[in-house]
Amino acid sequence: MPDLQLYWQAEALYKKLPKKFDLSSWAVLGELDNEGRTPLALAVQAGHHRVASVLLERKAMIDPVDKEGNTVLMLAASSPSRNALMIVELLLSLNADVQASNFEKLRAVDVAKAPKVRQLLRMQMDRLEVGQKLKSSQSLPALKD
Template sequence: WTPLLVAIQKGHEKVASVLLDRGADIEGAKKGGWTPLLIAAQYGNVELVRQLLDRGADIEAANSDGETALLVAAIDGTASVVELLLDRGAEYVNGFEPLHVSCILRDVPKTQKLLGNGANVDSRASGRFTPLTLAAAQPSNER
């Protein structure tokens, strides 16, 4: 782990900014190919993801399992990170389809439209995650 990766994992946005200002490697990865962007996406820190993208982080960088920031955010992160990555041009990869994203975002109208147009409910992102499993993994806003 580099100091930058630790700062990102712990959610220390200002520390990460200082480290990047002082030349920390924005693509410096830990074992398994986990770059700062992938870690920020995994931990659901939209501000760190934004900061890294603004500074030129490779949005399509993948870990050794072929998982990009978009897929990592969909599985472990938050909907706001998924939205930011899509807004910045992240590509669907590893079987990741629009239906997966609409389920993650809990966008019922979009999900209904996609299903009405024949979206494959059995498609698997990264060979493992169906739209239903991704929807079920998202935290509920209901109390």
């Protein structure tokens, strides 16, 4: 139930924000709670897609880590929220680091709760691996930087 409580807290905060609230200030976007989570991390963990989108539009950092080494993508993947897949898709579209691992050596794909989220993350990792192999290939020099 803590995740649901976190969701309702984020929802209540979102509703209290003035319509023209300026979230572009780094002080707001970079605030940390006791667990080292940013506002984006809290919104993602709560499954609050709208708040996460607004924070990302305002240039919230996409790959900060909390006190356990978890990235925002890992928090999204491990969320039991119905919105987890949408949030993971959003983060991947903004180039969140799918290969990052936390202090327990777990990646987002390893902590993903929903099968569709796990499948999406696995596909993204496979794409990156193929891209890296193509770039390092001797037979395809035109693909190198």
